[in-house]
Amino acid sequence: MADIDLTHGAQAPGRAPLLRALAALVVLAALPTLASALGYPALTSLVTRILIYGIAAASLNFILGYGGLVSFGHAAFFGIGGYVVGILYQNYSDETLFLGLVPGSNQMLITLPAAVLVAGAFAAVIGALSLRTGGVQFIMITLAFAQMLFFLFVSLKAYGGDDGLIIRRTNELPGLNMRDKEVVYYVCLGIAALFFAGLARLIRSPFGNVLNGLRQNERRMVALGVAPYRYRLVAFVLSGMGAGLAGALMANFLRFVSPDMMHWTKSGELLIMVILGGVGTLFGPLIGAAAYLVLETLLASWTEYWQLGLGLVLLFVVMRARGGVRALIVALGALLPGRQK
Amino acid sequence: MTAPLLQVTGLVKRFGGLTATDHVTLDVVPGEIHALIGPNGAGKSTLINQLCGELAPDEGSIAIDGAEVTALSAPERARMGLARTFQVTCLLDEETVLWNVAMALDVGRGHSFRFWRDIRRDESLTAEARRALAGTGLEGRAGVTVSELSHGERKQLELVTALAQQPRLLLLDEPMAGLGHVESQAMIGMLAGLKSRCGMLLVEHDMDAVFALADRVSVLVYGRIIATDLPGAIRENPAVREAYLGEGEEA
Numbered sequence: 001m002a003d004i005d006l007t008h009g010a011q012a013p014g015r016a017p018l019l020r021a022l023a024a025l026v027v028l029a030a031l032p033t034l035a036s037a038l039g040y041p042a043l044t045s046l047v048t049r050i051l052i053y054g055i056a057a058a059s060l061n062f063i064l065g066y067g068g069l070v071s072f073g074h075a076a077f078f079g080i081g082g083y084v085v086g087i088l089y090q091n092y093s094d095e096t097l098f099l100g101l102v103p104g105s106n107q108m109l110i111t112l113p114a115a116v117l118v119a120g121a122f123a124a125v126i127g128a129l130s131l132r133t134g135g136v137q138f139i140m141i142t143l144a145f146a147q148m149l150f151f152l153f154v155s156l157k158a159y160g161g162d163d164g165l166i167i168r169r170t171n172e173l174p175g176l177n178m179r180d181k182e183v184v185y186y187v188c189l190g191i192a193a194l195f196f197a198g199l200a201r202l203i204r205s206p207f208g209n210v211l212n213g214l215r216q217n218e219r220r221m222v223a224l225g226v227a228p229y230r231y232r233l234v235a236f237v238l239s240g241m242g243a244g245l246a247g248a249l250m251a252n253f254l255r256f257v258s259p260d261m262m263h264w265t266k267s268g269e270l271l272i273m274v275i276l277g278g279v280g281t282l283f284g285p286l287i288g289a290a291a292y293l294v295l296e297t298l299l300a301s302w303t304e305y306w307q308l309g310l311g312l313v314l315l316f317v318v319m320r321a322r323g324g325v326r327a328l329i330v331a332l333g334a335l336l337p338g339r340q341k
Numbered sequence: 342m343t344a345p346l347l348q349v350t351g352l353v354k355r356f357g358g359l360t361a362t363d364h365v366t367l368d369v370v371p372g373e374i375h376a377l378i379g380p381n382g383a384g385k386s387t388l389i390n391q392l393c394g395e396l397a398p399d400e401g402s403i404a405i406d407g408a409e410v411t412a413l414s415a416p417e418r419a420r421m422g423l424a425r426t427f428q429v430t431c432l433l434d435e436e437t438v439l440w441n442v443a444m445a446l447d448v449g450r451g452h453s454f455r456f457w458r459d460i461r462r463d464e465s466l467t468a469e470a471r472r473a474l475a476g477t478g479l480e481g482r483a484g485v486t487v488s489e490l491s492h493g494e495r496k497q498l499e500l501v502t503a504l505a506q507q508p509r510l511l512l513l514d515e516p517m518a519g520l521g522h523v524e525s526q527a528m529i530g531m532l533a534g535l536k537s538r539c540g541m542l543l544v545e546h547d548m549d550a551v552f553a554l555a556d557r558v559s560v561l562v563y564g565r566i567i568a569t570d571l572p573g574a575i576r577e578n579p580a581v582r583e584a585y586l587g588e589g590e591e592a
């Protein structure tokens with residue numbers, strides 16, 4: 001047998017990553033059919049959640065892994081995205097105007113962009129203030145802002161307060177039957193595919209490279225003529241928009257939003273997904289979301305102390321598997337026959 | 342007489358009770374290498390950091406090509422054509438040699454607020470970075486990750502990166518520090534060849550390098566410039582000998 005090179009997979013050049021992503025997309029496209037054929041229809045809904053959390057975690061990873069900024073308040077934007085869908089739906093069904101100005105809507109082509117833009121606006125304000133600090137202070141300030149929003153929504157009785165808002169029907173998309181869970185799955189898959197394609201592009205853009213340079217060595221980038229604050233703020237806004245998109249999809253999937261979407265534990269879950277999957281990699285957070293949700297499902301069915309098990313897994317990943325589960329899979333992939341050169 | 346490329350007037354910087362820069366006035370004219378020498382802790386790096394905009398002075402003014410820049414940020418000054426190297430090298434350690442240069446080139450083009458162009462596959466950018474590396478000792482090391490470079494190579498990469506910024510004025514903070522004899526000679530050769538491209542303020546301990554390269558020399562002691570003159574005259578200046586060179590020769 002030939003020698004096994006563990007780094008080979010990690011450095012696979014050229015078109016291989018694209019081909020792997022396309023292969024994964026094909027498998028995901030076939031998933032609902034496979035799931036019902038195998039008698040696990042619940043799998044489709046699990047994977048829908050994985051895709052949605054994957055978008056949120058990858059958005060967080062954009063500023064965390066590429067920008068070097070640890071935001072502990074990203075659930076705020078996730079929740080905002082969800083509430084935009086929920087509030088627009090309530091105004092739509094009550095035939096009222098939001099703040100006496102904005103009519104409601106149940107059209108996904110309106111609610112999704114609205115959620116993304118509103119989340120981006122919140123990220124602009126929170127980012128503009130938080131980015132004046134750094135390090136641990138940044139972590140605490142983003143956390144504080146998210147908790148402020150959490151308590152704001154808890155107190156908003158008009159929109160369900162503590163109990164949240166029920167969205168009776170998933171938003172509509174022209175020509176599609178959005179009451180069908182499979183259709184919702186495909187919509188999420190399509191959006192996730194576009195999202196990751198865009199993110200891949202962004203990471204390789206001049207902007208993405210400057211952001212990554214700032215993480216590695218701010219002083220060097222400043223000497224080259226880069227003003228850090230503006231780049232980080234734009235990155236923070238983009239990241240908030242991505243989380244808002246995920247929140248809007250989650251609201252549609254669950255047909256429910258509540259302040260829990262922006263609770264600090266949700267921010268922590270997103271961070272865990274990023275760390276589990278591999279910080280600073282394109283698909284790591286999606287893999288991390290999958291690992292987290294699968295572990296949650298499996299462990300929760302064995303024991304009510306599932307979070308303890310999860311904690312142990314996380315500990316192992318952080319201490320033993322640098323690069324997270326994604327790196328683990330890449331290393332295992334290199335062991336497969338036919339992969340060595 | 343040509344207008345100075347850099348004009349520093351009455352610059353003061355205090356750290357608590359310590360006056361690290363004490364009413365410094367100096368200039369660099371186009372095509373000149375102006376060396377700044379002085380014992381450790383004299384305030385040379387502190388001066389460079391104020392010139393490039395990292396550190397705000399308490400008093401005084403800085404002008405580049407006649408334009409007042411004292412209130413401008415470091416990135417704004419960099420975009421005006423001011424480049425620097427660091428005493429302790431400061432590079433993108435996770436990237437390759439080539440990419441460090443490419444990054445300087447791309448930021449220099451002023452197009453960094455673009456979100457869609459794939460610069461990792463930008464052939465013209467990498468070709469330009471290769472041209473910048475051509476003829477330097479790093480030519481064959483383009484694909485090496487910076488964290489794997491030797492100290493001398495890092496020093497050299499700092500200079501190549503600074504030149505990729507196409508500066509009018511170059512601030513060099515001890516470019517020879519820690520280099521072996523051969524590496525120092527190569528660095529001296531490289532700097533000598535750059536005179537026509539930009540003016541330089543050269544902070545350096547290596548006296549051979551200073552006297553080989555400098556058109557003028559200023560001596561900084563306890564934050565104050567005690568003499569500015571031609572290299573030959575500096576060598577003979579009794580105050581300088583006492584404050585600095587004498588010590589160096591005896592040590």
Ligand SMILES: Nc1ncnc2c1ncn2[C@@H]1O[C@H](COP(=O)(O)OP(=O)(O)O)[C@@H](O)[C@H]1O
Nearest residue numbers: 356359361379380381382383384385386387388
């Ligand atoms: N950020 C700072 N805070 C306080 N003191 C400083 C700071 N930076 C430099 N100093 C002090 O200023 C003096 C000049 O330092 P420096 O400019 O590094 O000297 P040189 O580069 O000439 O060796 C030293 O006494 C140093 O301890």
Ligand SMILES: [Mg+2]
Nearest residue numbers: 385386387428
């Ligand atoms: Mg120094």
